[in-house]
Amino acid sequence: MSNLLQIHNLTKYYVKQVGWLKQQRICALDAVSFTVRQGETVAIIGETGSGKSTLIKLIAGIDTPHAGSIALNGTLLKPYDYKSRCQQIRMIFQDGLASLDPQRNIGQQLLEPLRFNTDWPLAKQHQHVLATLERVGLLAEHFDFYPHMLASGQLARVCIARAILLNPLVIVADEALSALDPSIRAQIINLLIDLKKEMGVSFIFSSHSPELVRHLADKILVLHHGKMLEFDTTVTLITKPKQPLTQALLHMENLRKSV
Amino acid sequence: MNPILDIRNLTIALESPEGPVKVLDGFNLQLAEGEIHTLVGESGSGKSLLAKAILGFIQPKWRITADRLWWRQQDLLAMTTSQRRAITSQDMAMIFQNPASYLDPYVRVGHQLEEVMMRRQSTRLFRRKREQREQLSQLLQQVEIDDIDAIYTSYPSQLSDGVAQKIGVAMALAHRPKFLVADEPTSAMGPYTRHQIYQQLARLNRDDGMSILLITQDLTSMMPQTERLSFIYCGQLMEVGPKDELLSRPRHPYTDAMCKMSFLDQSYPAKTKLPTLPGAIPTSQNLPIGCRLGPRCPNAQRICVQRPELRMSNKRQFACHYPLGDGDDNE
Numbered sequence: 001m002s003n004l005l006q007i008h009n010l011t012k013y014y015v016k017q018v019g020w021l022k023q024q025r026i027c028a029l030d031a032v033s034f035t036v037r038q039g040e041t042v043a044i045i046g047e048t049g050s051g052k053s054t055l056i057k058l059i060a061g062i063d064t065p066h067a068g069s070i071a072l073n074g075t076l077l078k079p080y081d082y083k084s085r086c087q088q089i090r091m092i093f094q095d096g097l098a099s100l101d102p103q104r105n106i107g108q109q110l111l112e113p114l115r116f117n118t119d120w121p122l123a124k125q126h127q128h129v130l131a132t133l134e135r136v137g138l139l140a141e142h143f144d145f146y147p148h149m150l151a152s153g154q155l156a157r158v159c160i161a162r163a164i165l166l167n168p169l170v171i172v173a174d175e176a177l178s179a180l181d182p183s184i185r186a187q188i189i190n191l192l193i194d195l196k197k198e199m200g201v202s203f204i205f206s207s208h209s210p211e212l213v214r215h216l217a218d219k220i221l222v223l224h225h226g227k228m229l230e231f232d233t234t235v236t237l238i239t240k241p242k243q244p245l246t247q248a249l250l251h252m253e254n255l256r257k258s259v
Numbered sequence: 260m261n262p263i264l265d266i267r268n269l270t271i272a273l274e275s276p277e278g279p280v281k282v283l284d285g286f287n288l289q290l291a292e293g294e295i296h297t298l299v300g301e302s303g304s305g306k307s308l309l310a311k312a313i314l315g316f317i318q319p320k321w322r323i324t325a326d327r328l329w330w331r332q333q334d335l336l337a338m339t340t341s342q343r344r345a346i347t348s349q350d351m352a353m354i355f356q357n358p359a360s361y362l363d364p365y366v367r368v369g370h371q372l373e374e375v376m377m378r379r380q381s382t383r384l385f386r387r388k389r390e391q392r393e394q395l396s397q398l399l400q401q402v403e404i405d406d407i408d409a410i411y412t413s414y415p416s417q418l419s420d421g422v423a424q425k426i427g428v429a430m431a432l433a434h435r436p437k438f439l440v441a442d443e444p445t446s447a448m449g450p451y452t453r454h455q456i457y458q459q460l461a462r463l464n465r466d467d468g469m470s471i472l473l474i475t476q477d478l479t480s481m482m483p484q485t486e487r488l489s490f491i492y493c494g495q496l497m498e499v500g501p502k503d504e505l506l507s508r509p510r511h512p513y514t515d516a517m518c519k520m521s522f523l524d525q526s527y528p529a530k531t532k533l534p535t536l537p538g539a540i541p542t543s544q545n546l547p548i549g550c551r552l553g554p555r556c557p558n559a560q561r562i563c564v565q566r567p568e569l570r571m572s573n574k575r576q577f578a579c580h581y582p583l584g585d586g587d588d589n590e
Binding site: 047048049151152153154181182183184185186187189190193194208209210211214215216234248249 | 301448451452476478516531532539540555
């Protein structure tokens with residue numbers, strides 16, 4: 001297995017206006033470097049405000065870093081080259097209803113990435129969308145549905161369909177599973193496990209829930225105030241964490257049982 | 260001992276074009292003084308509606324009927340609005356689910372907090388600013404907010420969701436209530452902050468004897484100190500009982516599924532499929548008849564279109580025709 005995604009010294013500041021003329025720089029990410037192999041699942045954990053979402057946004061290309069580089073399969077990704085990036089790295093957003101257009105039906109929204117990124121004839125595009133809908137456990141008739149007509153679990157499935165439509169190399173997700181109900185969340189986890197087995201895609205996700213991280217992830221990245229504390233396999237971090245914060249984040253159920 | 264809150268057969272019906280819909284159907288709850296009770300239910304199960312019905316934040320088009328809705332042996336449904344408001348403002352408090360909905364976007368957070376404090380001690384009109392500020396900082400320290408000055412002068416839109424929720428907790432605790440209804444109080448917080456807030460609530464429970472009804476969506480965000488658990492699905496009560504007993508030996512299929520889906524069993528191998536309930540949660544327009552879990556239940560039979568009676572069994576109650584486990588009802 002080769003290194004698929006190489007992230008080197010990724011740095012991001014946010015600028016905050018303090019008073020009239022003074023500006024304050026807030027470091028959201030400070031020289032984060034790690035590599036992701038093909039087919040690997042990486043979980044990003046950390047407290048609120050530790051830069052999880054910023055890192056995910058930078059990988060997906062929603063935001064541009066101030067320093068550092070992201071390389072996919074050995075080639076550097078340019079910050080404004082959306083076209084090639086969105087074919088290879090796709091994102092699943094947290095709120096399904098908010099990330100879909102309420103005025104267009106599911107089919108139109110799923111056809112759009114194919115229209116911009118492939119030169120297939122329309123019939124083939126249609127066929128591919130229908131096949132993808134079936135693959136994520138929806139029916140062909142959901143093609144004509146509008147987002148408000150679907151339940152939360154179906155919306156999550158549509159978002160996953162949109163992410164896997166172009167057969168990407170990497171899928172990133174920012175807290176995509178935390179807002180779902182437990183029974184629906186378990187269904188979506190099962191779907192993700194299935195899809196990962198079929199497609200061999202690398203999956204990078206951030207989560208608050210230690211149980212979920214331990215169930216899904218091969219490797220865990222621990223962030224604290226924008227700095228990378230640890231990056232290692234799940235088994236190593238659970239059994240032998242070097243930092244106390246890792247211990248605290250991954251062993252919340254001990255806190256639950258105590259008291 | 261008499262429970263401080265006694266709810267028997269509470270039904271809330273909402274108006275809809277097809278006639279009234281029972282969003283909460285025959286709910287029972289007995290809360291002893293100083294007890295921590297957790298209510299677990301997925302979205303659309305009517306748990307927020309229940310909280311509002313207890314505190315009396317009712318809209319006129321809701322039809323609320325109950326055999327009993329008693330607070331300290333007084334019938335809440337027979338009271339006038341002003342009587343009920345007196346009880347609610349003195350003894351009860353609620354932490355609301357959505358921080359954006361209870362903070363006024365135009366008023367600084369400090370001012371909103373001051374208003375709550377003023378109501379608590381209305382006898383002294385001319386209180387010195389400094390004294391009030393001290394009390395406020397004490398209150399904010401309780402909910403683990405350190406940067407008090409910055410919070411004091413900021414507007415709600417400038418706060419993150421987690422901090423806004425902490426402000427909500429502080430506002431609810433300002434009265435020192437006897438009974439706290441917490442409707443998903445920590446949904447926007449990380450696990451560590453959640454742990455701190457729960458510890459604070461548990462301390463108040465221990466020292467002041469505050470009873471807590473915690474409402475959550477998920478077993479993983481339950482309070483560890485909780486004594487009893489209720490599972491509710493689509494407005495129907497599934498199972499009630501002591502926490503340890505329910506989690507170790509669930510009798511109702513829904514309780515069993517929730518335990519398995521919430522990763523409580525650490526021995527479950529990683530990267531394998533989770534057991535889950537098939538299908539989606541029904542909307543309030545098309546609720547199934549009889550037991551509402553029926554279409555998704557693995558054990559459902561034809562008789563499940565009839566509503567099962569609530570059965571008593573050794574400190575716990577459950578409503579199911581085909582309960583799990585062998586019949587140890589006589590223990």
